[in-house]
Structures are given as C-alpha cells and as structure tokens.
Amino acid sequence: MQAAALLNLLQFASPALPIGAYSYSQGLEAALENGMVKDADSARRWIVRHLHEVVAQWEAPVCWRLMRAFAARDGAAVAQWSERFIASRDSAEFRAETIQMGFSLSRLIAELGVAEAAALALLQREAEVSLPAAFACAVDALAIPHEAALLAMLFAWAENQVLVCVKSVPLGQVAGQRLLLSLRPELEAAARYAQNVADDEMSNWAPGLSLLSMQHEVQYSRLYRS
Template sequence: MTWLSPAFPVGAFSYSSGIEWAVEAGDIGDAASLRDWLESMLADGPGFCDGVFLAHAHRAVSSPEKAGLRDVAELAAAFVPSRERQLETSAQGRAFIEIARAAWNCNGLDQMVSCCDGIIVYPVAVGVVSAVHGLPLVPTMHAFFHALTSNWISAGARLIPLGQTDSQRVLALLEPAVAATIKRALGASLDDLGSATFRADLASLRHETQYTRLFRS
C-alpha cells in the first residue's frame, strides 16, 4: 500500500500518459469522456500490457531458476509507443527501484535488478520488488492498477478540470474495467500482448510538441 500510494515519490503526478493532449484536442472534456478514454486505456492499451509485464516479472523472480526475467524486462522496455511514454515508465521504474533499495532493501533485490540487465520500466520494477519481498501477485496487481487508474484520473481532473466528487465517480465507474483487466492480465501469456488504443498512442506522440504543457507526458 505504501509503495503504490500517491505519497511514494516516483513522480507519477507529473505524467499524464497523453491525456493532456487529448483534453486540448477535445477528445476529453468531461467526466463521461474521461471515463470512456480510460476504460479503453485499461482494457485495450497500456493498462493491460503493464499488467501482463508485472505478472510475468513477478513470476520470473518467484521461479527457482529466475527464468525469463531479462527477456521480460527487455520486451517491456521496448513495448512503448512514444518517447514520452518511454520516459514516463522508465523514470518511474528507476525511482521505484532506487527508493526500494534505500528504504526497503532485502537479500536478493540487487541480484534481481542485475538480472534485468538494462532499463527496468515501472510495472517490471513493481513485479520484481514485490516478488523479492514475498508479496503475493494478486494483491500487488490490484494495488498497482489502483495507483495507475487513480493517477490517470488525477491528471484528467486537473486538466479538464473535474471536482473531487466527479473524480471519485469516474473511479467507481471504472472498477469493473479494472477488475476485468486484472483477470485478463493474470491469465495472459507474453504472446497475448497487444494494444489497440491508437488515439491514445497518437496523443502521447503529439504531446511531445504541444505548445503549452503541465505534464511531462
């Protein structure tokens, strides 16, 4: 709960995953359109993919031979559609690992980080650290998705803007999509990875050259 709370300093508040451009372009303008946008991102875009990477990283660390951890980390680092999404997930992953080492270090963590042998994106970092500490995968996944969805809503609330009550309504309405995405991600293989959120991908690309920006992605 601590690692995936807004108070954990990975810098999540400074990223919008392209939502900033979507608001400027008029794709998102109220609570209903924000909910629809995020439901697609959860079910058919980065939400599902991040869940799959978290699950496979966790299982790789938990397996006796640590099989496939480097391959999962490498694929996850390559599986982002834009420079700013790469910055978003890699910077948060790096911060998550550094803070875990500083405040919640344990035997085996440095070894697993070394096994990744390169960039460790955010969902892989969460999977690795939680597995090394012996935390079960399912509650880790639920906490991760709650943090991810809450941060997206927070970005939308500041950009549209939305009030606190409307923000909580969006979160409540997204609960079924979150639960369904978690279930799919837990049962998915790496071959099941895929995204169909083309407008969101374009938003993250166009955000790079947006004239005025509040967020880093």
C-alpha cells in the first residue's frame, strides 16, 4: 500500500473520527446487564461469536459489495446494498445507529472535499445513508485498497467492542489490549469469508442479539446508545 493510502486509512479507521462510534455498544451493554459478559473470557467469547455469526455474515460482506459498487460507479448496486443494510436493522437502536453514523460520515466526506462529484452524488441520492455506504464512499475517495479497508472496518468494530469491555466489565487496559491482540486471526478469517461469501449465503439472522438490542432500548441505566 502506498504511504498516502495508508495514512488515509489510519485517519478514517481511527476512533477519533467524529462520527460517534464510541457512543454505541451494539448490544454488548445489554449483554453486560444480563450477566452474559462478565470477565475477559466471556468478553472474548461474545466478541468472537458476534464477529463470525453477525458481522462476517452480513455487515462485512455488504461493506465489501458497496466498496466494489463505488469503484464501478454502479448507482443501482450502491442503492440496493445500502437499502438492504438499513432494512436489516431490526431494532430501533440498530437502525438509528447506522443512519446517524452514516449521515455524520457522509457530511464529513463532503466537508473535507475528498470525494469526486460522481461518487458523492451516488451517496447523496439516498434518502438515508447507511454507515457501510458512507465508509465505502470514503474508501473510494481516498484510493484505499479494498482488502485493507475491510480489515480496518473489522478492526475498528472489534476495538470499539473491547473499549466497551474495558470501561464496563471492567477490564484493565493491558487486559483489553491482550484481548484485542488475540482477535487478529479471527478478524483475518472474517475478512476472507466476507470477500468470498455468495449473495445467497449472506444472512443477518441473529435473534438473540436483536432481543438484547430491544431490551437495551428500555434498560434502566445505560452508558451507550445501543
């Protein structure tokens, strides 16, 4: 990867990116409340299962398809996969999460002036912008290799999950970094799967996670928005 692309990737995969990712736990806070996650071992089990059974089965493959669609300037494919992703968000919190962060990232891309007009037009024609669509647009605008971008997307997701555990289990800082380091083979496997899974093999079927998200909507004490 060229140095410029690497620097662009580091910037747009950073938790400092002002799109609000740190404010979401994606159901993990509800799992903590229910006692499903309570220490380092259970935190790792939760993250690995969420990665392989949810993210690698749907979110990562959708992001991969959106990156290819933006590269080809295929407006129909951009609209199709963005709409499918939003439709797959089966709780109010999950839907609000992707739309809020998608809107924030798309606005950031526009304000930074990094995207070509044609690519930005593909994004802005959507009534609601999903986070994967906005991320794919940024990847195209900054000439980031797709394989690296997919790994960065997965790592950023895992890092955020680990940070939730550090704050709320609680885990120590070193334990959190040890956990994140141990996830690297899992992230690589998830990326490989997402790049090769066929359309008719993709799935967002995760009823347990959906129920936890719905419970979180009425949870008495919350630090996170999902």
